[in-house]
Amino acid sequence: MPKQIILAAHFPGVNNTTVWSDPRSGSQIDFASFEHLARTAERGKFDFFFLAEGLRLREQRGLIHDLDVVGRPDTLTVLAALAAVTEHLGLAGTLNATYHEPYELARQLATLDHLSGGRAAWNVVTSPGAFFGENFRRGGFLDHADRYVRAGEFIKAARTLWDTDGGDFHIRSSQFDIEGRFGVPRSPQGHPVILQAGDSDGGRELAAEHSDAIFSRHHQLADAQEFYRDVKDRLARYGRTRDSLKIIPGVSYVLGDSDADAQEKAQHIRRQQVSPQTAILLLEQLWNRDLSAYDPEGPLPEIDPLVDEDDTIIKGRAGMYPDRLKTANEWRARAEQKNLSIRDLIIEVTGRQNFIGTPDRVASLLNEYVQTDACDGFILVSHLTPTGLDDFVDQVVPLLQERGVFRTEYQADTLRGNLGLA
Amino acid sequence: MTLRFAIALNGASFEAADWISAARQADEARLDFLTFDDSFGRSGPDAVLVASRVAPLTRHVGLVPVATTTHTEPFHLSTALATLDHVSRGRAGWQVRVSADPAEARLLGRRAPLDFDELFAEASDAVEVVRRLWDSWQDDAIIKDVATGRFIDRDRLHYIDFAGAYFSVKGPSIVPRPPQGQPVIAALTHQPQARERLDVDVYFVTPADVDSAAKIVRQLPAAKKVFADLMVYLDADQETAIRRRAATTSDAAVFAGTPAQLADLVAGWQPSGIAGFRLRPGSPADLTTITRDLLPELRRRGLFEPSSATTLRERLGLPAAVNRYQEAARA
Numbered sequence: 001m002p003k004q005i006i007l008a009a010h011f012p013g014v015n016n017t018t019v020w021s022d023p024r025s026g027s028q029i030d031f032a033s034f035e036h037l038a039r040t041a042e043r044g045k046f047d048f049f050f051l052a053e054g055l056r057l058r059e060q061r062g063l064i065h066d067l068d069v070v071g072r073p074d075t076l077t078v079l080a081a082l083a084a085v086t087e088h089l090g091l092a093g094t095l096n097a098t099y100h101e102p103y104e105l106a107r108q109l110a111t112l113d114h115l116s117g118g119r120a121a122w123n124v125v126t127s128p129g130a131f132f133g134e135n136f137r138r139g140g141f142l143d144h145a146d147r148y149v150r151a152g153e154f155i156k157a158a159r160t161l162w163d164t165d166g167g168d169f170h171i172r173s174s175q176f177d178i179e180g181r182f183g184v185p186r187s188p189q190g191h192p193v194i195l196q197a198g199d200s201d202g203g204r205e206l207a208a209e210h211s212d213a214i215f216s217r218h219h220q221l222a223d224a225q226e227f228y229r230d231v232k233d234r235l236a237r238y239g240r241t242r243d244s245l246k247i248i249p250g251v252s253y254v255l256g257d258s259d260a261d262a263q264e265k266a267q268h269i270r271r272q273q274v275s276p277q278t279a280i281l282l283l284e285q286l287w288n289r290d291l292s293a294y295d296p297e298g299p300l301p302e303i304d305p306l307v308d309e310d311d312t313i314i315k316g317r318a319g320m321y322p323d324r325l326k327t328a329n330e331w332r333a334r335a336e337q338k339n340l341s342i343r344d345l346i347i348e349v350t351g352r353q354n355f356i357g358t359p360d361r362v363a364s365l366l367n368e369y370v371q372t373d374a375c376d377g378f379i380l381v382s383h384l385t386p387t388g389l390d391d392f393v394d395q396v397v398p399l400l401q402e403r404g405v406f407r408t409e410y411q412a413d414t415l416r417g418n419l420g421l422a
Numbered sequence: 423m424t425l426r427f428a429i430a431l432n433g434a435s436f437e438a439a440d441w442i443s444a445a446r447q448a449d450e451a452r453l454d455f456l457t458f459d460d461s462f463g464r465s466g467p468d469a470v471l472v473a474s475r476v477a478p479l480t481r482h483v484g485l486v487p488v489a490t491t492t493h494t495e496p497f498h499l500s501t502a503l504a505t506l507d508h509v510s511r512g513r514a515g516w517q518v519r520v521s522a523d524p525a526e527a528r529l530l531g532r533r534a535p536l537d538f539d540e541l542f543a544e545a546s547d548a549v550e551v552v553r554r555l556w557d558s559w560q561d562d563a564i565i566k567d568v569a570t571g572r573f574i575d576r577d578r579l580h581y582i583d584f585a586g587a588y589f590s591v592k593g594p595s596i597v598p599r600p601p602q603g604q605p606v607i608a609a610l611t612h613q614p615q616a617r618e619r620l621d622v623d624v625y626f627v628t629p630a631d632v633d634s635a636a637k638i639v640r641q642l643p644a645a646k647k648v649f650a651d652l653m654v655y656l657d658a659d660q661e662t663a664i665r666r667r668a669a670t671t672s673d674a675a676v677f678a679g680t681p682a683q684l685a686d687l688v689a690g691w692q693p694s695g696i697a698g699f700r701l702r703p704g705s706p707a708d709l710t711t712i713t714r715d716l717l718p719e720l721r722r723r724g725l726f727e728p729s730s731a732t733t734l735r736e737r738l739g740l741p742a743a744v745n746r747y748q749e750a751a752r753a
Contacts, residue, residue: 020566020573021566021568029508029597031478031509031511034609035478054597056586056592056596057579057594057596063576064574064576064579064594066572066573066574066575067572067573067575068573069620070564070573070574071559071574071596071597071598072578072596072597073505073508073509073597074501074502074504074505076470076502077470077471077474077501077505077509078474078505078509080470080472080474080475081474081475081477081478081509083438084475084478086444099495100495100498101493101530101531101532103462103529103530103531104462104493104530107468108468111436111467111468111472112437112471113474114437114438114467115438115441115472116438134590134591134592135497135591135592135593136495136497136589136591137532137588137589154554166465176531178528178529178530178531179528179529179531180463180525180529181463181465183462183463183464183465183466183569185434185465263677276564276571277570277571278571299527311465321569377485399527400646
């Protein structure tokens, strides 16, 4: 039997992947939008719904970023409400180990697991930054090197609490010193499913030790296969089997009646995603300078990027460019060679859709990735709220089902069971 | 004038079906709101999540979870309650609580317990931060202006820049302004600090009789809504109710009798000036008797009329919430 594909639905996020300028684009905050996407995912027999977390609004040049979607709900509160309008769909929320505390969060996740009948999942992220910290009691208290220490100890503490089955605990570690009685009996999954997104060596090790799944960023086939092999090879060290950790990259897709039609649609979406203003802003993220005087339809700047990683122009997002000068030179060469404007160049070099084609082609590509061990499934990131997943569920899911690589009915009562995790 | 009626749910069930059943009963009976008890030390589910779990399955009833300010992040509290308001389309509230229990402090492990003055000083700051964050987005902040490429008008978002003795919070919120603007904030006022320090809309009080209710109402600001807490055992015959009450004691008055007798009590307390009652069912069966027998009886007597208001604020007769930052910008 071929490997079975895991599918998850990412609620469109607060970045320029999400197109708000399209007439079909709906509210980012009304519950009806969350309900629509969740119900669509469940109609498509998806494994889970995925929600990111907001801790502070993004800023660029010291101002609140206004070009992308801004604003989102509290993660756990929306997931609890979605439990009321779905029956089988897993409910995964991103929650930051830096700005939550183990007792409170373990209690909330166990509550969600109970109230959803065993469908809760936690995407563990960490953040060292003082930027988010300005909204929280402790401020920027965590050293960069300590963030995985805290995350690891946090996950261990949560698992200890869940294992008490409502009993006594005493947890003492470098980050935590807590004791008492955990007020939640064992939840249907025992432990909610744990996802993790870190990509560094420390992040991979953390995942190999603690996680049930990785929300990865590797999209190119060979690169994804290398990542897959690397992470799965680490599992034996912790006495784990290779299929006890699922690798699920976040991917985007565009469907068309023909491959050419899909390419045309993809290009149209890219232009929607990169408005003239957004092009300048994305260029600034590499240049680390104010480029507001530049014409988005004109050539790239001749001045060099400002290399100062302690004072970046953008706040609230992870650093994306390890070598600013090198990348800038590559971009300039490419723009010159192909006669691209700033906007054209940005459209080419940032965030291109991962899978483009007819439903049949996209289904084949997705399946190839899974069968050749580039991943175990996908978290689909659509560009339209809330209807962006409709075409995938209507057109691609049936093809995956025909190929025998995706369920036609939910097999288990819990998310853990549907993911094939112990 | 009609009184408003709430029910305090203090169950510890982890079964969604139990909460849904209670919330639907209350909703169908057109009860005004439910409160959901909580504390870190108890065995029971997180109340905000329970309220959110039942929100899509109810249409009318207000949803007011308890959440403590002592060990929590005001930013998370504000965004969770704003989200509950979005999910319930304007029916959210919050019952503020502090935790003086050293055992609860050890569960969270953040610091030593504070005394009551400090607990309420911190709670007061937390309420202020929560309220400011709710106002930190103007209602018209989302503009979707394709010509300029802007999703929001950032001038309509506001840093709250709160700095206090216990925490500092920069803002703005991550959540657009909730439908009510300001969800309803309530507190039980056993401690004098709760009355003196907290900027709440609703007080839960525990008078023993109509005279003490009247006295309490006179002492509180006129703009606040005062709800008398009453623990109730209701049966078709008074003897059964009294037998079930047995030796129950409570911080609130304990009533045992028939729905008609309770309606008599309600009528007797009405002149005290209270906005209504928060009934604490002695058992889950009492919730059913309240919705099935008591509320119809109160309606017959003109003591209760289901509200057609769609938001909890409006239903309680609270004024529309003015956005402090929008007003400041206009001034």
